[in-house]
Amino acid sequence: MKTAKLYLLGLVMLAFNISNAQNQSVLVEHFTNTLCSICASRNPGFYQNLQSQQDVLHIAYHPSSPYAACVLNKHNKAENDDRTNYYGIYGGTPRLVINGVVQLSSTNYASAAIFNPFKNITANVLIKANQVIVGDSIKSFVTIKRLTNQVLSNLKLQVLYVEDTLFYNAPNGESKHFDVFRKSASGWQGLTVNIPAQINDSIVIQTATTINIAWNKDRIYTLAFLQNTDKTILNVAKSTGNKTSNTGIKSIHDLGIKVYPIPVNNYLTIEQSSNVNTLISLINILGEVVLNKQINYSENIDLSGLSKGIYFLSLENSNGKAIQKIIIQ
Numbered sequence: 001m002k003t004a005k006l007y008l009l010g011l012v013m014l015a016f017n018i019s020n021a022q023n024q025s026v027l028v029e030h031f032t033n034t035l036c037s038i039c040a041s042r043n044p045g046f047y048q049n050l051q052s053q054q055d056v057l058h059i060a061y062h063p064s065s066p067y068a069a070c071v072l073n074k075h076n077k078a079e080n081d082d083r084t085n086y087y088g089i090y091g092g093t094p095r096l097v098i099n100g101v102v103q104l105s106s107t108n109y110a111s112a113a114i115f116n117p118f119k120n121i122t123a124n125v126l127i128k129a130n131q132v133i134v135g136d137s138i139k140s141f142v143t144i145k146r147l148t149n150q151v152l153s154n155l156k157l158q159v160l161y162v163e164d165t166l167f168y169n170a171p172n173g174e175s176k177h178f179d180v181f182r183k184s185a186s187g188w189q190g191l192t193v194n195i196p197a198q199i200n201d202s203i204v205i206q207t208a209t210t211i212n213i214a215w216n217k218d219r220i221y222t223l224a225f226l227q228n229t230d231k232t233i234l235n236v237a238k239s240t241g242n243k244t245s246n247t248g249i250k251s252i253h254d255l256g257i258k259v260y261p262i263p264v265n266n267y268l269t270i271e272q273s274s275n276v277n278t279l280i281s282l283i284n285i286l287g288e289v290v291l292n293k294q295i296n297y298s299e300n301i302d303l304s305g306l307s308k309g310i311y312f313l314s315l316e317n318s319n320g321k322a323i324q325k326i327i328i329q
Helices: 037-051 077-086 112-118
Strands: 003-009 026-031 056-061 095-098 125-134 137-146 155-167 176-184 191-193 202-210 220-227 233-238 257-260 267-272 278-284 289-295 299-302 309-317 320-328
Touching: 026 112, 026 233, 056 077, 056 233, 077 176, 095 112, 125 220, 137 155, 137 220, 155 202, 191 202, 257 309, 257 320, 267 278
Parallel strands: 026 056, 056 176, 125 233
Antiparallel strands: 003 202, 026 095, 125 137, 137 202, 155 176, 155 191, 155 220, 220 233, 257 267, 267 299, 278 289, 278 309, 309 320
16 A cells, blocks of 8 residues: 655754755656567667766656557556656657656657756755665655745655666567656655745655565665646655665575476476475566465476466465566576
8 A cells, every 4th residue: 555644844954964056856757668669779879878967867657559568568557658648648659758848759869968958957946765665565755855945836746666677578679678667656646745935944755655576676766756737847866775674575495495497388396395385376577466376295386378477486384475586488
């Protein structure tokens, strides 16, 4: 379940310890698709351009049009499509939106000049994002600090969960997918925020979401940005590093279990060192449970009827819970 709590820390400076005079960061929202051959040809130049930029953050959405079979869209179709529709660009990929401004499809994505109009702009607010992984959930803390006397009203905060690199051999030939949008903690309507009236005053907003088993939680970060009603973005920040508490997830060896072979063609062997009741679930990359059963002894599981690809095997018994990545080939 996702939650959002707003805390006003009046007259508190939350240890930013930096000058008010600073430029805002730039957000480029990238709309792409794993079946899009044009994306495969244009994305490498764009990514190379992106790597040469400072203070530019990136997020990639995967809308269902023009290719509805994109697995990264099917993982969260509604929210990927909602963001595309928000900008009125549903129906074609690749597309870029920089700080809320839609770029022409004919724009040279490999040119550093596309970012020039959005740089060296004085920031009215500073955003800082932190996250903590607790068990199977991520808790995020977004701090927003007023820097100037500029009138700031009708602002919406977006808090998104993003996977920094996803390794998937896509039909269009791309094998690495960067800053993949996974889920919104704020909904596309965003969270209404009231910026403090006094310079240097701050607010802290807390959100939380459940970690989907298809995510690599070690690669998940929080992306937070403030957006105006005219779609312009005031500032953006991402969390760096994960503060992790006890997750309760063990290795399969701690459960006294061996799983082989990996990759698997037909039969997967689950070998238990003792006769215990173990609940096993096999989940695909979309987070769908495709197999669910209980075993008491070692067993050979027939996977020949499943599609090739990446799966996650969840095993749980009296010794604890473990998750093992499985590849069917």
